[in-house]
Amino acid sequence: MPRLVSHPDEVKIVSRRFGQGAANIDRYIELGGYESVKKCLAQTPDWIVNEVKASNLRGRGGAGFSTGMKWSFVPKQSPKPKYILVNGDESEPGTCKDHLIFLHDPHAVIEGTIIAGLAVGAKTGFIYLRGEYRYLLEIVEKAVADAYARGFLGKNIFGSGTEFEIVTQTGAGAYEVGEESALMESLEGKRGIPRIKPPFPAVVGLYGGPTVINNAETIATVPHVIATGAAAYAELGTPRNGGTRLFCLSGHIQRPGVYELPMGYNLKKMIYEVGGGIANGNQLKAVVPGGSSTPVLRPEEIDIGMDFDQVGKAGSMLGSGGVVVIDDHTCIVEFALRTIGFYQHESCGWCIPCREGTDWLQKSLTRFHAGFGKAADIDNIQYLAENMLGRTFCPLGDAAAMPTIAFVKKFRKEFEDHLSGKPCPFAREGVPQLTVA
Amino acid sequence: MSPETLSIFSPALAARFDALVSNYPVKRSALVPMLLYAQDEVGYLSDGVIAEIARRLGLTELDVRNVASYYSMLRFKPAGRYNIQVCTNICCMLRGAYELYDRFQEELNIGPHGTTPDGLFSLEEVECIGACSWAPAIQVNYSFHDELTPDLVAGILADYRAQAGVPTDRSSSVGWKAQAERTKEHA
Numbered sequence: 203m204p205r206l207v208s209h210p211d212e213v214k215i216v217s218r219r220f221g222q223g224a225a226n227i228d229r230y231i232e233l234g235g236y237e238s239v240k241k242c243l244a245q246t247p248d249w250i251v252n253e254v255k256a257s258n259l260r261g262r263g264g265a266g267f268s269t270g271m272k273w274s275f276v277p278k279q280s281p282k283p284k285y286i287l288v289n290g291d292e293s294e295p296g297t298c299k300d301h302l303i304f305l306h307d308p309h310a311v312i313e314g315t316i317i318a319g320l321a322v323g324a325k326t327g328f329i330y331l332r333g334e335y336r337y338l339l340e341i342v343e344k345a346v347a348d349a350y351a352r353g354f355l356g357k358n359i360f361g362s363g364t365e366f367e368i369v370t371q372t373g374a375g376a377y378e379v380g381e382e383s384a385l386m387e388s389l390e391g392k393r394g395i396p397r398i399k400p401p402f403p404a405v406v407g408l409y410g411g412p413t414v415i416n417n418a419e420t421i422a423t424v425p426h427v428i429a430t431g432a433a434a435y436a437e438l439g440t441p442r443n444g445g446t447r448l449f450c451l452s453g454h455i456q457r458p459g460v461y462e463l464p465m466g467y468n469l470k471k472m473i474y475e476v477g478g479g480i481a482n483g484n485q486l487k488a489v490v491p492g493g494s495s496t497p498v499l500r501p502e503e504i505d506i507g508m509d510f511d512q513v514g515k516a517g518s519m520l521g522s523g524g525v526v527v528i529d530d531h532t533c534i535v536e537f538a539l540r541t542i543g544f545y546q547h548e549s550c551g552w553c554i555p556c557r558e559g560t561d562w563l564q565k566s567l568t569r570f571h572a573g574f575g576k577a578a579d580i581d582n583i584q585y586l587a588e589n590m591l592g593r594t595f596c597p598l599g600d601a602a603a604m605p606t607i608a609f610v611k612k613f614r615k616e617f618e619d620h621l622s623g624k625p626c627p628f629a630r631e632g633v634p635q636l637t638v639a
Numbered sequence: 640m641s642p643e644t645l646s647i648f649s650p651a652l653a654a655r656f657d658a659l660v661s662n663y664p665v666k667r668s669a670l671v672p673m674l675l676y677a678q679d680e681v682g683y684l685s686d687g688v689i690a691e692i693a694r695r696l697g698l699t700e701l702d703v704r705n706v707a708s709y710y711s712m713l714r715f716k717p718a719g720r721y722n723i724q725v726c727t728n729i730c731c732m733l734r735g736a737y738e739l740y741d742r743f744q745e746e747l748n749i750g751p752h753g754t755t756p757d758g759l760f761s762l763e764e765v766e767c768i769g770a771c772s773w774a775p776a777i778q779v780n781y782s783f784h785d786e787l788t789p790d791l792v793a794g795i796l797a798d799y800r801a802q803a804g805v806p807t808d809r810s811s812s813v814g815w816k817a818q819a820e821r822t823k824e825h826a
C-alpha cells in the first residue's frame with residue numbers, strides 16, 4: 203500500500219477522500235459523492251462545458267490544455283456515437299498520482315466520466331488502465347459494478363431517462379499507449395501506433411466517433427469543480443491555471459510522496475518545506491519539474507510558481523506533476539543516459555526521427571558515460587536532439603529530445619568531466635557502471 | 640478448430656472472454672485484455688493461446704502476434720512462477736534500484752532476466768511502474784512492494800517461497816515483516 207503523506211500547505215480537493223475508504227460506494231456517497239452528477243443532470247450540456255471552462259481546469263496528463271475548451275470542440279450532432287476515454291496509462295517516469303486516485307477514490311473517476319458524457323452527449327465511457335495496475339483495475343471494476351447496481355450507470359442513470367455505460371480496459375505494457383491517438387489504437391485492439399492529426403479525436407476518435415480523452419486526475423477533478431463552483435475552484439490557483447494539482451515528489455527528497463498543492467505553489471518551497479529538503483543532508487543539484495520528459499532546472503532556477511505558464515516561462519514544463527529531485531552526488535550524464543534509455547525502449551518505432559534518434563542518443567550517451575566520449579560528441583548529442591524536435595509523428599520524440607538538450611546545455615561541465623577515458627567522477631563503490639542495453 | 644485449442648482455457652476464463660467481446664462496438668477491442676488474461680492463466684502466449692484467441696476474434700494468427708509483440712508485458716516464453724520486476728527508472732535509480740536489482744541477482748543466483756532452475760522466480764528490469772514517490776519499487780507478478788532496501792530482499796523471497804510451499808532454510812523474513820507493519824501504519 204503506497205504511503206500517504208500530508209502537509210499543512212496542502213489544499214485537499216482531489217485527494218480529500220484519500221485514506222477514507224471511499225472505494226466503497228456507500229462511503230463515497232456519505233462523503234458527498236455523486237451529488238455533482240445529479241446537479242449536472244438538472245442542467246444543460248452547455249452549462250457543464252461553460253462551468254468547466256470557467257474553472258480554468260487544465261489537463262493533468264501533461265499538455266495542460268483547457269478541459270472545458272477540449273469538450274467544446276466535440277460536435278453537437280454526430281452520426282457516429284461519441285465516447286469519453288479516460289487515460290489511466292500513467293507511465294511518465296516520476297508520475298504516480300493516478301495510482302492513488304484509482305486506489306482511494308475510484309468513484310470520482312466514474313462520476314467525472316459520467317459528467318463528461320453529459321457535457322458532450324456521449325453514452326459510453328472507457329476507463330483504460332496500464333496493464334501493471336491490475337490491482338487498481340480490480341478496484342475500479344468493483345466500483346463500476348457497484349455503480350451499475352445502484353442505477354448510477356446503465357440505461358436510466360439516476361432515474362433521469364439518460365443512458366451511460368462504462369467499460370474498463372487493461373493495457374499490457376507500453377508507455378506510448380498513453381499518447382491519446384495510440385491509446386485509441388490500443389483500445390481498438392491494435393499496436394499502439396499514433397495516428398496523424400488532424401483530424402483531432404474530438405472530431406474523429408475512437409471507432410471513428412468524436413472522442414474526449416482526458417487524464418484520470420482531470421476527470422476525477424471534474425466533480426469537485428461542479429461541487430465547489432467554477433469561480434471558487436479557479437480562485438484556488440493562479441490566473442488561467444485553476445485549482446490544485448497532485449504533485450508527486452520523488453528522488454532525493456526527505457519526505458517523498460504525493461501532495462496536493464494549489465497551482466502556482468513555489469517550487470523551492472515545495473522541495474524545502476513540503477518535501478522537507480534534500481535527503482541525507484546533501485545539496486540540491488537539479489530538479490526535473492514535471493515528469494522525465496520535461497527539461498531539467500538548476501537550483502538557481504527553482505524559485506518559480508508551479509503552474510503551466512510560469513514553468514513554461516522558465517523554459518520547462520509543468521507536465522504530469524512528477525517532481526524529481528536530484529542531489530549533488532548524482533552523475534547527470536548517468537541520469538541523462540537512464541532517461542534516454544527509457545525513451546529508446548518505449549519508442550514505438552513508427553517514425554524514423556524518433557526510432558533512430560533515441561537509439562543514437564542512447565548509444566552516444568552510453569559511450570560517453572563509459573569514458574569514451576570525444577569533445578565533439580557533446581555538440582553532436584545536442585545537435586541530434588535538436589533535430590528530433592518537432593519532426594516526429596507524435597510528441598514522444600520531443601519528450602526524449604527536450605530533456606537531453608537541457609542536460610547538455612545546463613550541465614555541460616559534467617559531460618566534459620567524462621571526456622577521454624576519465625572515469626565517472628560519481629562512480630559509487632560496488633555499483634557497476636550503468637549500461638542500458 | 641481442434642479439440643486441443645478448445646481445452647486451452649479454463650471454463651471460467653472462456654466465459655470471461657465470451658462476456659468481454661460483447662463489451663465493445665468491435666470484437667477486436669477485446670484483443671489486448673484477452674492476451675494478458677490468457678497469459679495470466681497459461682503462463683505465456685503459447686502457439687495454442689494465439690490460435691485460440693485468433694479464432695475467437697476472427698483474426699489471423701499473424702495479426703494477433705503482430706499486436707502481441709508490441710506490448711512489453713506479453714511474452715512468448717514461460718517466466719518463473721513469481722516474476723520479479725525491478726523498476727530501475729530514474730526515481731527508483733536515485734533511491735538505489737540498481738543495488739536492489741543486484742541483490743536480487745545475488746540472492747537468486749541468476750543473472751539479469753534469468754529464471755531460477757526450479758522455475759520459481761524470474762527476474763526482470765522494468766521501466767517506471769507508477770510508484771515513483773515510494774521508490775525503489777518492484778512488482779512480483781501484479782503485487783507492488785515499495786520503499787525497499789537491499790536488506791529486505793531475502794525476506795521477500797522467503798515469503799514467496801513459503802507461499803509456494805517450498806521449504807526454506809531462511810528464517811530472515813523479519814525485515815520484510817517489519818516493512819509490512821510499517822506500510823500498514825500509513826495505510
Ligand SMILES: Cc1cc2nc3c(=O)[nH]c(=O)nc-3n(C[C@H](O)[C@H](O)[C@H](O)COP(=O)(O)O)c2cc1C
Pocket residue numbers: 260261262263264265266267269289290291292293294377378379380381382383415416417418420421596597598601
Ligand atoms: C508519449 C506520450 C505519453 C503520454 N502518456 C500519458 C499518460 O500516461 N497519461 C495521460 O493522461 N496522458 C498521457 N499523455 C498525454 C495524452 O496524449 C493526452 O494529452 C492526455 O491524456 C489528455 O488528457 P488531459 O487533457 O486531461 O491532460 C501522453 C502523451 C505522449 C505524447
Ligand code: FES
Pocket residue numbers: 295296297726727728729730731732766767768769770771774776
Ligand atoms: S521510476 Fe520507478 S516507479 Fe516510477
